[in-house]
Amino acid sequence: MKRRRCWYGYFLGGLLILWLCYLSDQVMSRYGIYELFSYTTHEWLASVPWVCCGVTAIGFAVLLVKGLRRKDLRSRAVLLALLAVLAVGQGLYIRQRSQMASTTTTITIQSLDSRTQTLQGRTADGMPVELTFPMLVGDLLRTDGTEYSVSYEHRREQPQQGQLTMVWAVLGDEAYLYGER
16 A cells, blocks of 8 residues: 555656646736746646646546546545645636736836836727736836837736736837847
8 A cells, every 4th residue: 555655656746746836827928038947848848737627537536537447546535635625726727718818019118006006007009007026127118109019918808907917119110029139
């Protein structure tokens, strides 16, 4: 029985490592940082939530069936509960991520709050937007009527609020990304 518990530990540790890699990649790729994980690896890591959720659910089912056959669910109760919580948690994460969208539009910034790292702006069609932004971007943005093309992530049902992922100024017919001239 000790060997089996050891394998369960390896199994859960492997899931944890995959999730840590996935979450690290999600934060870095939001800003186009592909130094630690290449873009190909980023694409591969996109399947981690689905694979881990499926493997966890299958592990739960196998352990449950074995426990029912051997009539010793009591000895497996903690592991079964842990796998059930992990499967449900991963499923909820997948559902939450499926509700996210990305929008690219042109905005004019009306106000910046460096304390809360949020900006208030208005799109070209007049829709107000409130976006959180990374600390380093705040000093580059102006409220003088400059138009910016931006990409931001938001919940599908709330396109007026989101997180800024990319910004570039629109200067006549030219455009440049901040940090590259």
